[in-house]
Structure formats: C-alpha cells, structure tokens
Amino acid sequence: GQQLNQSPQSMFIQEGEDVSMNCTSSSIFNTWLWYKQDPGEGPVLLIALYKAGELTSNGRLTAQFGITRKDSFLNISASIPSDVGIYFCAGQNKYNNNDMRFGAGTRLTVKP
Amino acid sequence: SAVISQKPSRDICQRGTSLTIQCQVDSQVTMMFWYRQQPGQSLTLIATANQGSEATYESGFVIDKFPISRPNLTFSTLTVSNMSPEDSSIYLCSVDDPRGFTDTQYFGPGTRLTVL
Numbered sequence: 001g002q003q004l005n006q007s008p009q010s011m012f013i014q015e016g017e018d019v020s021m022n023c024t025s026s027s028i029f030n031t032w033l034w035y036k037q038d039p040g041e042g043p044v045l046l047i048a049l050y051k052a053g054e055l056t057s058n059g060r061l062t063a064q065f066g067i068t069r070k071d072s073f074l075n076i077s078a079s080i081p082s083d084v085g086i087y088f089c090a091g092q093n094k095y096n097n098n099d100m101r102f103g104a105g106t107r108l109t110v111k112p
Numbered sequence: 113s114a115v116i117s118q119k120p121s122r123d124i125c126q127r128g129t130s131l132t133i134q135c136q137v138d139s140q141v142t143m144m145f146w147y148r149q150q151p152g153q154s155l156t157l158i159a160t161a162n163q164g165s166e167a168t169y170e171s172g173f174v175i176d177k178f179p180i181s182r183p184n185l186t187f188s189t190l191t192v193s194n195m196s197p198e199d200s201s202i203y204l205c206s207v208d209d210p211r212g213f214t215d216t217q218y219f220g221p222g223t224r225l226t227v228l
Contacts, residue, residue, distance in 0.1 A: 031215040042204050042219035043155070045113070050215065088154060094215045100145075102155045 006089050006103025013079055014111050021087060021106040022073040029091030029101075032065050032072040037086045037105075046087075047074070079110050114139050114210050116220035118203075124226045125195055132191045133223045135205035140185035142208055145217065146178070149202040158203075161188045195227045 006023045013019060023032070031050055035043035047058050049065035049072060056063055062075045072091075076083055089103040115138040125131050135144065146158040158178055159167040167180040181189045192199050202224050206217040 033216060035219075040222075040224070042116075042206075042222045045216065045218060048216050090217075092215050092217070100157065100217060104154045 004089060004091055004101050004103040006106060008106060009104065010107040010109070012109045012111065015079060015081060017079055019076040019079055019083070019108060020073060021089075022071060023089035023091070023103045024071040025091055025101075026070070027091075027093075028069040029093055030069070031092040031094065032063070033090040033092065033100075034061075034063050034072070034074045035088045035090060037088065039085075043088055076108075079108075081110050081112055084108055084110050114141065114207050114218045116205065116207060116218060118205060118220040118223050120223060121221065122224040122226075124228060126228055127196055129195055130191055130193045131195065131225060132189050133203050133205075133225075135188045135190070135220055137186050137207050137210070139210035141210045142185070142212065144182060144188045144208075145206045146180065146188070146190045147204040147206065147219075149204060149222070151201070155204065158190070192225065195225075197227045200225055200227045 004023050004025050033048050034046045036046050037043045047056050047063040052069045053067050054065040060077045086105045086107050088105045090100050092100040117136045119134045144161045147155045149155050157170050158173045159169040161167045161180045161182040163182045163185050179191045202222045204219050204222045206219045209216045
C-alpha cells in the first residue's frame with residue numbers, strides 16, 4: 001500500500017523557536033491532513049489541504065500541499081509548551097475508497 | 113466537524129475474552145472507520161464500516177477477529193475477539209465529514225485496551 005515518510009521522528013526545541021516537519025509519499029494523494037495527538041487522546045485535525053500548491057494557516061500553524069501532490073509540510077511558529085505532542089500527517093485518496101494513510105508521527109518536545 | 117464518543121475509554125481484559133467497543137457520532141455520516149494504534153506507533157486502518165453493507169477489511173485484519181457492526185448512520189461497534197496480549201492497543205473510530213463537503217476524517221478519543 002501507499003507509504004508515507006514523515007520526518008523528523010522527534011524534535012526537542014526551546015519555547016519560541018519555529019518548527020518544521022514534512023511528509024513525502026511515493027504515490028499521489030488528493031488530500032493532505034495534519035493531526036496532533038496528545039497523550040491519552042485521539043488525533044485532532046489541525047489543517048486540511050485539498051489542492052496541489054495550497055498554503056493554509058491556522059493561527060501559528062502553516063501547512064502546504066506540495067505541487068507534485070506527493071508531499072506536504074507543517075510549520076509551527078513561535079512554539080509554546082502546549083505545542084507538545086505527536087504530529088501526524090495523513091494522505092487521503094478519495095478515488096480509492098477514501099483510503100487514508102498516516103505517517104509515523106513527529107514527537108515534539110518544547111522546553112520552557 | 114463531528115463530535116465522537118467511544119465506550120469504554122479503557123479496559124483491562126483477560127486473554128481469550130472478547131471486548132466490544134462502541135462509537136457514537138452526533139451527526140449522520142456516510143463512512144466510519146476503525147483504526148488500531150499500537151504503543152508508540154502510528155495509526156493502522158482495520159476496516160471501513162458502511163451502513164447497510166459488510167465492513168471492508170484491510171490486509172492483515174479479518175472479520176472473525178474484528179467483527180464490526182454498523183446498524184445506522186451514527187453508530188458502529190468493533191469487537192476484538194479471543195484477545196491476546198498482542199491486541200493491547202488504542203482503538204480509534206473516525207468518521208468522514210458529516211457535511212460531505214470535504215475529504216476529512218475526525219477521530220474519537222480512543223479506547224485503550226490492555227490484555228493480560
């Protein structure tokens with residue numbers, strides 16, 4: 001099946017720093033999604049991208065849908081302690097029964 | 113978005129028993145999905161549950177082990193049968209956008225299962 005490569009696996013940053021993570025795929029997706037999961041919770045949708053080249057912001061978060069439709073990145077600006085968690089990318093193919101694949105996750109630690 | 117609840121939120125079960133997990137959504141949705149998240153891992157799709165038809169299982173998952181019900185457009189159950197310690201995971205249900213406008217999935221809070 002389609003595989004997503006998400007990097008980095010983990011990040012340790014100081015409060016106030018910017019963060020960037022990305023996902024790549026060998027296959028094309030028509031939707032890219034970014035989720036955050038806190039311990040003991042389900043993933044919460046942060047940003048959804050529906051068009052190649054689309055750049056979307058949600059507060060301090062910005063994500064882009066790559067032109068090739070095979071990659072996406074998520075940036076977090078001016079990180080704060082509550083940004084701690086695991087971030088997952090997901091690609092969805094609506095032409096394949098809405099098949100959705102997840103990246104392995106990026107574990108973010110923010111040091112005050 | 114959709115508001116999704118799962119029951120139970122967590123359980124500790126004995127080997128060989130079965131557990132049924134419920135997923136309730138506050139809006140009618142076309143598609144409901146069940147995922148497994150093993151400790152420290154990403155999410156793996158178990159099956160897609162459509163109302164009025166049998167669930168569609170992903171490779172490596174079978175109906176005898178993970179029977180699914182979808183009696184209406186707001187409810188689904190996943191049963192983990194004949195459990196072993198390897199079944200210890202978080203089980204998550206998700207739904208597609210109830211408005212049907214976007215290719216998005218929303219997740220429930222998960223059920224944390226420990227099998228002894």
